[in-house]
Amino acid sequence: MSGKLEQAKGFKKSRTGLYVSIAGSLFGVVGTVKRGRQARKEGDLLKMLDVTVSAVSIATTVALLVRDIRQLDDVLADD
Secondary structure, eight states, X not given: OHHHHHHHHHHTTSHHHHHHHHHHHHHHHHHHHHHHHHHHHHTOHHHHHHHHHHHHXXXXXXXXXXXXXXXXXXXXXXX
């Protein structure tokens, strides 16, 4: 059981795991865009602020994951 747990933990830092994480983050864009359209339609400034913060969070997450992929590529290239 311990071996499978370690393998699952390692998946997140693998290239495939990072791509899956990026895809999951990008699915959050769909909901954020829908909420943004609704907030703009209602003219709700607080909801627009919430959408903006969510969008920045998604962008930051994707940027961090892309950086991890680049670092992983550098590590693999050095071997």
